[in-house]
Amino acid sequence: MTEADPPGFELPLLLFAGFRSLIDELHAELAQQGHPDVRPVHGFALQAIGPRGASASEIGRRLGVSKQAAGKTVDRLAALGYVERADDPADARRKLIRLTPRGLDVLTRSAEIFDSLRARWVATLGHERVVQVESSLRTVVPAAGFPVDVPGWFG
Amino acid sequence: MTEADPPGFELPLLLFAGFRSLIDELHAELAQQGHPDVRPVHGFALQAIGPRGASASEIGRRLGVSKQAAGKTVDRLAALGYVERADDPADARRKLIRLTPRGLDVLTRSAEIFDSLRARWVATLGHERVVQVESSLRTVVPAAGFPVDVPGWFG
DNA sequence: GGTATTGGTCAACCACGTTGACGAGTTTAC
């Protein structure tokens, strides 16, 4: 049982490399599909905003970062034309951040690309192995729903 | 085969969450063992330096970042007492970066902690599942030996 | 010996995060 096991540090490296390769391929594909400027952080932020919109503070909470950091990310997304700020009629403090059509487009395309990337893993590993990796990780990972805590992890 | 499959974006999220949880637990443990200031980037850099030492340019190449970025990281590691710079007698341009005993200590402890973290996965998932995750990832990941390319990914 | 190339550093800059402070607006308590 302890005979030829890899050293423990290989596991995080493999997980990271897997994650990284998916994200890299996503962004290479997005770049080809007319979205060369989206960065991984942006994707997560757009996901946190969602089709129904959100306030900057909410985005921060969902992403596990400060509201100030979220605000800055929103600035950049707005500059790139992916979101827009609108006043909330019900609360004059709040500003509702909404996806523009372009923002929705990148979200839709990302979903498609991720699906096809996963399909490639299935083609390589077989359906069962992929499902097994997913279920193993789901078991071992401490409750990561979408509001994934990503402070300082996306450059 | 395509009945109840999760959406493709769950796979990267799970991989990241798995990676993230291992790294977080590593650093929580390191902090308790007298190394509260090591950051993930530092770990990778120390690994890239290795017990035999390396030059800043080499570190940069191994990490996939510019020599300037590697130089800055070395500065920080030196300020924390994990490495030291020495002149290379064979090449007056080069400065050999070597681990201090403290640097070696953190590397040793990291290896132990990673091993015990992996053991926890084995206890939860069973030996076979862990091995399967590792081998699946090894199959699907494009040739990631140690010199893992991590530009901009560790914040 | 003259010309590349390489190693290290300085400077300016960018992206992404942090705290702390603060005004304006909303909620809660009395």
Add this chain to the structure above:
DNA sequence: GTAAACTCGTCAACGTGGTTGACCAATACC
């Protein structure tokens, strides 16, 4: 109904980890 407490967004200063470009000193090439 008003005062206190909280929340939202923003400004400012700063830290860290990257990037380019420029430069000098030292080595390697021919």
